[in-house]
Amino acid sequence: xxxxxxxxxxxxxxxxxxxxxxxxxxxxxxxxxxxxxxxxxxxxxxxxxxxxxxxxxxxxxxxxxxxxxxxxxxxxxxxxxxxxxxxxxxxxxxxxxxxxxxxxxxxxxxxxxxxxxxxxxxxxxxxxxxxxxxxxxxxxxxxxxxxxxxxxxxxxxxxxxxxxxxxxxxxxxxxxxxxxxxxxxxxxxxxxxxxxxxxxxxxxxxxxxxxxxxxxxxxxxxxxxxxxxxxxxxxxxx
Amino acid sequence: xxxxxxxxxxxxxxxxxxxxxxxxxxxxxxxxxxxxxxxxxxxxxxxxxxxxxxxxxxxxxxxxxxxxxxxxxxxxxxxxxxxxxxxxxxxxxxxxxxxxxxxxxxxxxxxxxxxxxxxxxxxxxxxxxxxxxxxxxxxxxxxxxxxxxxxxxxxxxxxxxxxxxxxxxxxxxxxxxxxxxxxxxxxxxxxxxxxxxxxxxxxxxxxxxxxxxxxxxxxxxxxxxxxxxxxxxxxxxxxxxxxxxxxxxxxxxxxxxxxxxxxxxxxxxxxxxxxxxxxxxxxxxxxxxxxxxxx
Numbered sequence: 001x002x003x004x005x006x007x008x009x010x011x012x013x014x015x016x017x018x019x020x021x022x023x024x025x026x027x028x029x030x031x032x033x034x035x036x037x038x039x040x041x042x043x044x045x046x047x048x049x050x051x052x053x054x055x056x057x058x059x060x061x062x063x064x065x066x067x068x069x070x071x072x073x074x075x076x077x078x079x080x081x082x083x084x085x086x087x088x089x090x091x092x093x094x095x096x097x098x099x100x101x102x103x104x105x106x107x108x109x110x111x112x113x114x115x116x117x118x119x120x121x122x123x124x125x126x127x128x129x130x131x132x133x134x135x136x137x138x139x140x141x142x143x144x145x146x147x148x149x150x151x152x153x154x155x156x157x158x159x160x161x162x163x164x165x166x167x168x169x170x171x172x173x174x175x176x177x178x179x180x181x182x183x184x185x186x187x188x189x190x191x192x193x194x195x196x197x198x199x200x201x202x203x204x205x206x207x208x209x210x211x212x213x214x215x216x217x218x219x220x221x222x223x224x225x226x227x228x229x230x231x232x233x234x235x236x237x238x
Numbered sequence: 239x240x241x242x243x244x245x246x247x248x249x250x251x252x253x254x255x256x257x258x259x260x261x262x263x264x265x266x267x268x269x270x271x272x273x274x275x276x277x278x279x280x281x282x283x284x285x286x287x288x289x290x291x292x293x294x295x296x297x298x299x300x301x302x303x304x305x306x307x308x309x310x311x312x313x314x315x316x317x318x319x320x321x322x323x324x325x326x327x328x329x330x331x332x333x334x335x336x337x338x339x340x341x342x343x344x345x346x347x348x349x350x351x352x353x354x355x356x357x358x359x360x361x362x363x364x365x366x367x368x369x370x371x372x373x374x375x376x377x378x379x380x381x382x383x384x385x386x387x388x389x390x391x392x393x394x395x396x397x398x399x400x401x402x403x404x405x406x407x408x409x410x411x412x413x414x415x416x417x418x419x420x421x422x423x424x425x426x427x428x429x430x431x432x433x434x435x436x437x438x439x440x441x442x443x444x445x446x447x448x449x450x451x452x453x454x455x456x457x458x459x460x461x462x463x464x465x466x467x468x469x470x471x472x473x474x475x476x477x478x479x480x481x482x483x484x485x486x487x488x489x490x491x492x493x494x495x496x497x498x499x500x501x502x503x504x505x506x507x508x509x510x511x512x513x514x515x516x517x518x519x520x521x522x523x524x525x526x527x528x529x530x531x532x533x
Contacts, residue, residue: 009297010326018323022309022316029311029352092307097368100272101324102297237275 015103019111023085027115032080036119039076040127043069047134061135067205070128071196074150075177077120078158079170085112086162087169093238105233109163113155120151142211143203149215150199153222157195160229163236195221249409253402255418255425255439256411263431264411265304268380271409272301285376297326300374302365304381304411310354314345317353318367325372332371339371340364343397359390366397377401377408383417395420415439450474451490455497456482456510466500467493482510 010018027033046069050061086109089095098108124147129139154177161176162169177196184194191197195218200206202214256264269275270282273289273296282288287295309317318336327335340349343363348356353364362382369377379398383391398421402408412418418425419439427435427442435442457463460483464476467485472493475486487493501508 008326008328009294010324014323014329017329018320022312022320025316026309026311093303093305094307094309096269096272096274096301096303096305097308097321098324099274100296100299100301100303101321102293102295102326103324104293238269 009102012107015107016111016114019098019108020114023112023115027081027085027119032084033119036077036080036123039080040073040123043073043127043131044134047131051134051136060137061131063132063135063137064205066128066131066135066137067200067203069131070124070147071181073124073127074147074154074196074199075174075181077123078151078154079173079177081116081120082113082155082158083162083169083173085116086159087166090163090166090236090238095236096238099238105236106230109159109229109233113159117152117155120155121148124148124151140204143205146199146202146214149202149218149222150195153195153198153218153225156222156225156229160225160232163229163232192217193221249407251407252424253398253408253410253422255422256409256428257413257415257418257425257442258411258428258434259413262413262429264413264428265380266431267428268301268378268409268411271376272296272299272378274301297372298375300325300369300372300377302362302369302377302379302382304384306358306361306385308353308361308364308368311352313350313352314340314356314360314364314367315349317364318349318371321368322371325374327372335371335373336367339367342370342400343367344393358385359387359394362386362390362394363397366394370401375407377406379408379410381411381413383412383414391417450486450488451493452484452486453490453493453497454479454482454484454510454512455508457501457506457508459504459506462504463497463500463506466504467496470496 043066047061047066050065089098089112095108099105125139125144128143128147132139132143157176158169158173161173165172180194181196184191184197184200197206198214198217198221201208201210202218256267258264266275270277271284271289273284273292276290282290285295285298289295289299309320312320315333315336318339319332322332322335322339323329337346337349340346343366345360345363345367348360353361356364362385366379366382369379382394382398386394395417398408398410402422410418410421423439425435425437425439425442426433455463460478460481464478464483464485467473468476470493472487472489473485474488477484485493485497497508497511500506
């Protein structure tokens with residue numbers, strides 16, 4: 001067995017590309033992508049039904065109502081893609097292949113998220129843009145940015161939860177995000193800890209729209225969950 | 239949980255068999271050597287460094303786990319290519335390296351098929367390919383012969399031997415003595431997380447042969463058969479059960495011959511013959527003096 005070049009330590013970029021590629025192939029050939037696609041259609045269906053039910057007059061669907069219909073997508077897609085992927089890797093013990101390679105465990109996290117986050121963000125933005133168009137609005141760049149950052153933050157949270165408890169990853173992720181949505185709706189300062197609250201605020205759909213503060217808040221929440229994921233994956237044994 | 243409690247072992251090279259019953263700690267020891275686990279006490283160095291902490295050492299290690307699960311959505315070529323890339327083979331060379339590894343394990347014809355459709359034997363071969371595609375110096379194979387048919391077993395044994403002949407250091411675990419015997423004469427016997435014996439397989443075999451061997455014979459006239467054999471000095475104990483007799487002997491080969499001769503001479507019809515002790519667990523419990531755990 002003589003490869004043409006003796007293996008060196010894999011570069012970070014090579015590692016990320018290889019892991020992202022494998023994750024993409026697995027998702028493309030599995031069921032998750034199809035299920036994710038169907039979930040993403042829900043806000044569009046809502047907008048279609050809502051506007052078709054209005055007879056004459058203004059058929060526009062309020063943006064706040066559309067925000068309500070995109071929230072389940074923001075909850076379910078990360079649970080399906082991020083939590084599902086990491087939980088499957090740990091529960092089926094295929095992570096042993098990865099951890100025996102000369103790569104940092106944090107790179108495994110990053111490599112997979114390189115595929116998962118753009119997919120989630122893409123589905124969210126496409127779903128929002130289509131639903132908004134049907135509802136009589138244009139999707140603003142800030143709303144798209146909010147959904148992309150929200151997708152990233154929620155993916156980090158879902159990954160951390162899956163690594164902490166792979167057996168119940170999806171249920172725990174959905175429970176956490178439902179709680180997050182509830183907390184975000186509370187009229188107290190604790191709502192600032194909610195990812196969905198910050199996404200709504202950044203998208204201009206909150207009571208006090210802002211740009212800088214929600215971006216910082218999402219970055220902090222993402223960093224906390226990311227740190228938990230990196231810490232736990234480094235210590236996890238199979 | 240205590241996986242390995244007292245293992246002091248220096249690996250010289252070649253093919254080494256790691257032998258022990260299920261739950262003995264073989265997989266834990268292999269995972270420690272592969273860098274998947276961190277020893278809670280003591281030190282473990284592979285090629286001069288800690289495999290858990292030093293990724294550079296893991297580049298020189300090839301590991302095939304015990305479990306069957308892989309990324310089933312990938313084809314064998316995609317899987318082995320990805321593993322080679324993650325082991326440091328440049329992207330442009332990883333595909334050809336994967337094809338060579340798959341050819342070496344006899345999987346060329348199936349390399350474009352998805353792993354989800356593979357038999358156990360094909361999965362074992364593919365796992366072996368993932369372990370060797372990056373040309374490691376040290377190969378760890380955890381139960382590579384489990385669940386494979388005799389033909390695949392023969393092929394895999396031959397492939398492992400060829401790797402050993404090519405200068406690789408290989409550790410192969412198994413709970414079946416004859417599987418290890420087919421691969422190497424250099425073995426480490428592990429039991430309940432401790433090294434029980436180390437060295438040549440023939441010395442271990444002698445130790446194992448000292449274990450009184452039970453032979454259960456189901457026949458129409460068990461008392462007549464027992465009477466014919468009771469005078470033999472190697473028979474340590476005779477017990478009767480419904481429809482048969484169980485002999486305990488220190489010379490199993492000789493005993494089998496004498497059972498056949500006594501049955502012929504006494505016109506005894508034997509309907510079944512079995513060995514309740516034909517497993518390593520019972521033998522190891524005997525060797526460690528753990529009589530209480532025996533039935």
